Amino acid sequence: MTTCTIVAGIMPNVTEGRVADAATGVRLATRSDESDLRELTSLAVQGDRRAIESLLGHLRPMVVRYCRARLGRVSGHYHIADDVAQEVCIAVLSALPRYRDMGRPFASFVFGIASHKVADALRSSVRSAVPTQDLPDGPDEGPGPEETVVRYIEAQHARDLLSRLPDNQRELLILRVVSGLSAEETGNVLGMSPGAVRVAQHRALARLRQLAELESIA
Amino acid sequence: MTTKRRRRPARFLGSYGDADVEADVLRTDAILDGLARREPVASGADAAIRLLGALVADVESQRLSSVSITPST
Numbered sequence: 001m002t003t004c005t006i007v008a009g010i011m012p013n014v015t016e017g018r019v020a021d022a023a024t025g026v027r028l029a030t031r032s033d034e035s036d037l038r039e040l041t042s043l044a045v046q047g048d049r050r051a052i053e054s055l056l057g058h059l060r061p062m063v064v065r066y067c068r069a070r071l072g073r074v075s076g077h078y079h080i081a082d083d084v085a086q087e088v089c090i091a092v093l094s095a096l097p098r099y100r101d102m103g104r105p106f107a108s109f110v111f112g113i114a115s116h117k118v119a120d121a122l123r124s125s126v127r128s129a130v131p132t133q134d135l136p137d138g139p140d141e142g143p144g145p146e147e148t149v150v151r152y153i154e155a156q157h158a159r160d161l162l163s164r165l166p167d168n169q170r171e172l173l174i175l176r177v178v179s180g181l182s183a184e185e186t187g188n189v190l191g192m193s194p195g196a197v198r199v200a201q202h203r204a205l206a207r208l209r210q211l212a213e214l215e216s217i218a
Numbered sequence: 219m220t221t222k223r224r225r226r227p228a229r230f231l232g233s234y235g236d237a238d239v240e241a242d243v244l245r246t247d248a249i250l251d252g253l254a255r256r257e258p259v260a261s262g263a264d265a266a267i268r269l270l271g272a273l274v275a276d277v278e279s280q281r282l283s284s285v286s287i288t289p290s291t
Contacts, residue, residue, distance in 0.1 A: 065277050065278075068276075068277040068280075069273060069277055073276075077280070078277075078280050143279075151272055151275060151276050151279070152276065154268070154269055154272035154273075154276075155269075155272050155273045155275070155276030155277075157269055157272075158269035158270060158272055158273035159273065161266075161269065162273075173250075173270070176250055176254060177250055177253045177254055177270050177273075177274060178273060178274055178277055180254040180255070180256070181254065182251070182254070183247060183251075198243050198244070198246070198247045199243055201246060201247065201250055202242065202243045202246040202247070205246055205250070205266050205267075208266040208269075208270075209264065209265060209266035212265035212266055212269060213265065216265065
């Protein structure tokens with residue numbers, strides 16, 4: 001039996017850190033945090049700097065994951081996806097003073113912007129120069145080349161299959177699984193009930209499974 | 219005599235009468251919840267779960283940008 005393991009750890013720093021350390025920080029907010037988040041959004045809209053920082057601190061890791069899942073790597077790196085995520089955060093920041101709470105969660109507003117930015121990036125398909133990392137001073141403790149390549153191929157395969165799903169199914173699976181939202185949160189973003197999300201994700205997964213099986217036969 | 223089952227409109231989905239299908243829906247939800255929480259998920263022979271797991275691992279593998287998002291003004 002194969003096991004997909006992602007190491008659990010501590011809450012990530014917003015500005016730097018391995019996202020894999022985010023077992024407790026994957027989600028936007030638990031149900032009990034929703035009212036806090038709404039209050040935080042309200043303060044951020046009024047220009048409270050701490051609230052803005054805290055709000056973006058909640059949202060940014062999920063936006064990064066969303067952009068990475070949609071855009072993939074270029075030359076082995078996520079620079080383009082991360083740049084788009086940064087653009088999303090800047091756009092959210094710019095739009096904050098004009099944001100009006102219409103009853104839908106702030107995350108819905110953010111992922112709406114993210115979806116448009118990703119679509120723009122896919123349309124322009126700009127492949128700018130990719131900055132390389134500085135040479136490390138010590139040994140690289142990350143996965144070896146073979147493991148890296150296998151993971152990259154499988155992730156790219158997942159992206160290819162996801163791109164063949166209908167838009168709504170692809171968005172749902174990426175938000176639910178990669179961005180790490182709960183069924184309730186995903187429903188809030190997509191305007192669906194949690195029950196409808198559960199049924200739709202079941203169908204989306206079945207479709208994904210079917211596509212994977214068809215490919216393995218072909 | 220055969221019973222013809224009508225396909226339910228999408229807006230009514232969410233509460234299945236069929237216990238087996240409902241159990242499958244809940245099982246899928248539990249698996250996806252595990253992936254979303256970055257918990258170990260047994261994919262077995264399920265290629266879709268394995269590939270989603272690989273995508274999550276790949277997305278998590280690279281460090282976040284160190285560019286600060288804190289507004290300067």
